[in-house]
Amino acid sequence: MKTNDLKILKMKKPLELEKTLVIKRSELLKLVLKKVAGGEKNLKKPKNLRKEIAQVLTIIKEKEIFQK
Numbered sequence: 001m002k003t004n005d006l007k008i009l010k011m012k013k014p015l016e017l018e019k020t021l022v023i024k025r026s027e028l029l030k031l032v033l034k035k036v037a038g039g040e041k042n043l044k045k046p047k048n049l050r051k052e053i054a055q056v057l058t059i060i061k062e063k064e065i066f067q068k
Contacts, residue, residue: 024049027049
């Protein structure tokens, strides 16, 4: 994920981030199934998606901490 994308994510509200998280997790599931079936050529894509999911979770956690 690029720096610009992270800045945009940090500006979003927690509910929007939750929606983004659900979308990313469903993409990851589809990619993993596709990879197992042998249809995916880019083998690094699931790793990158997991990293993006972790970044979104971190942003959500930061927002929870700073709101208290």
